[in-house]
Amino acid sequence: MTFVITENCINCKYTDCVDVCPVDCFHEGPNMLVIDPDECIDCTLCEPECPVNAIYSEDEVPEEQQTFIQLNAELANQWPVITEVKSPLPDAEEWNDKPDKLTLLKKEW
Ligand code: SF4
Ligand code: F3S
Numbered sequence: 001m002t003f004v005i006t007e008n009c010i011n012c013k014y015t016d017c018v019d020v021c022p023v024d025c026f027h028e029g030p031n032m033l034v035i036d037p038d039e040c041i042d043c044t045l046c047e048p049e050c051p052v053n054a055i056y057s058e059d060e061v062p063e064e065q066q067t068f069i070q071l072n073a074e075l076a077n078q079w080p081v082i083t084e085v086k087s088p089l090p091d092a093e094e095w096n097d098k099p100d101k102l103t104l105l106k107k108e109w
Pocket of ligand 1 (some may be wrong): 002003014020021022024025026035039040041042043044045046047
């Protein structure tokens, strides 16, 4: 079992989640983080830390966000590990809960 970061992280990237992870399984892209499913130990600590509720247990990912399970695994292999909290993206508050953010995901640094 792993935890998964979903669409609402895109263009927000608060990074509060990073602070509580005991095994450094967060990886950073330009406008989103993902969790490495091979590293996550299912401790549950990160889920309540996200101010925009973007983190779900793998078995509770909403139907329309299922694609993020694979995306987390794939992008964790490409993006660098992030272990320290940083400032959210500049317009994070405005982007919270905006629909269809997947099209805005930046995969390349
Ligand atoms: Fe890290 Fe625990 Fe969250 Fe997995 S559930 S990403 S181990 S904080
Ligand atoms: Fe993203 Fe929430 Fe972490 S916005 S960076 S999953 S705290």
